[in-house]
Amino acid sequence: MTNMKTSVERSLDTGITTVRVAGELNQTSSPAMRSVIGKAVAECPTAVIVDLGELSHDGAGRLSVFPTLSHNALNTWGVPLLLCVGDPALRRDFAAYRTFVALYEHQSEAQVVARAYVPRWVRRWFPPVAASVGGARVMLGEACAGWDLDHLRDPAQLIASELATNAITHAGTAFDVFTAYTERYLRISVQDGDLRLPRIADRPPPTSTIMLPGTGRGLRIVAAMATHWGATTTTGGGKIVWALIRAGG
Numbered sequence: 001m002t003n004m005k006t007s008v009e010r011s012l013d014t015g016i017t018t019v020r021v022a023g024e025l026n027q028t029s030s031p032a033m034r035s036v037i038g039k040a041v042a043e044c045p046t047a048v049i050v051d052l053g054e055l056s057h058d059g060a061g062r063l064s065v066f067p068t069l070s071h072n073a074l075n076t077w078g079v080p081l082l083l084c085v086g087d088p089a090l091r092r093d094f095a096a097y098r099t100f101v102a103l104y105e106h107q108s109e110a111q112v113v114a115r116a117y118v119p120r121w122v123r124r125w126f127p128p129v130a131a132s133v134g135g136a137r138v139m140l141g142e143a144c145a146g147w148d149l150d151h152l153r154d155p156a157q158l159i160a161s162e163l164a165t166n167a168i169t170h171a172g173t174a175f176d177v178f179t180a181y182t183e184r185y186l187r188i189s190v191q192d193g194d195l196r197l198p199r200i201a202d203r204p205p206p207t208s209t210i211m212l213p214g215t216g217r218g219l220r221i222v223a224a225m226a227t228h229w230g231a232t233t234t235t236g237g238g239k240i241v242w243a244l245i246r247a248g249g
Contacts, residue, residue, distance in 0.1 A: 004029035006036045010234065012191070015046035015121040015180050016114050018107075022054035025062045034065060041073040041081065043230065044187040044244055046121050046180050047114035048073065051084045051107060060093040067100035078184030082110040120147055120181040128168045128175065136164040136177045140188060143179045152186050152245050155225045159243045162218040163190040166198060166241070173238070181247065185227065189242035197231045198241055 004023035011017070017040045021033055040048050050066075057063060066083060073081040084107045085091050094103055104110040122143050126132035137157040144153040160177060167175040173193030180187045198219055222229050226243035233239050 004032060006033060008036065008040055008235075010045065010240065012123060012176060012178075014111070014115060015123075015178065016049060016111065017043070017045040017047075018049045018051060020051040020053075023056070025055060025057040025065075027058075030062060030065055034069065037069055037081070038072070041069075041077050041079050042228070043189075043232070043240075043242055044077055044079055044180065044182055044185050046182070047080045047082060049082045049084055049107060049110045049114060052090065053084065053086050055085075055090060057093070060096070063094055063097060066094075067097050070101050076184070078182030080114065082114055084110050121178070122180075123176055123178045125174065125176050126164065128172055130168065132168065132175075133161050133164045136160040136190075139177055140179055143181075144186070147181045147186075149181065149186060149247060152247060155245055156186060156188055159188045159222050159225055159245070160190075162221050163188065163241055163243070166190075166218050167192040167194075170194065170196070170198070171238075184247060185244040186247045187242060187244050189240050191234065191238060191240045193238040195233055195237060195239060197233065197239055 004021070004025070007020045009018045019037055019040050023029060025033065037048065037050060070081040073079045080102065082102045082104060084104050085094060086105055091103070094101065104113070122139065124139050126135055137160055140156040140160045141153055144150060144156055164175065164177060167190050171192035171194035175190050175192040178189045222243050227246045229243040231239055231241040
């Protein structure tokens, strides 16, 4: 295979993101693969499993990209990167890097290990009603208290409020609120049923210093309070808007 194909699946139940890579890893395709995996890690899921079941390469040296990706994922984001390699020949090619990567034969094994790495993951479903904003705040307050992150409670609750409000106001669908703690970052995210990605207007309304509904006020608050934030569409329809607050490390 010469064409590289990747797909990303985000589990609502475990917080684990799975990246599937198929095709030949070579000088041309390597940057695109690094970008896809790097983006998945930067969203701070509980773990990222990389399924390499259909990977080939034009030289074993190409595989050195995976120790680098693994190191950056754990040390920058606090996210474990687990490689799933079922092909015996490919596993032998990884022999030189076994000290630097987490390698598993079956995806089920990687999932068990991923769940053990970071058990701090909470998900709750909310209807698109105003009372759900308060529910999202309570959820984040409880999570911060349970994870000894009291110093992050106020910004986390504010971000949750704004993301929940945006889901109710602009998507108008039921939504899920997620939070996870990777020891580097606290992640707050909301998934709704609207494919339209949010954006902050280039500048505030020119006639007033007050940002009115629909002008990006909520996202401006999120951007100001979060260390990083972003949004991505999901394969099942809808989107996830996420924000990270640096927790330590």
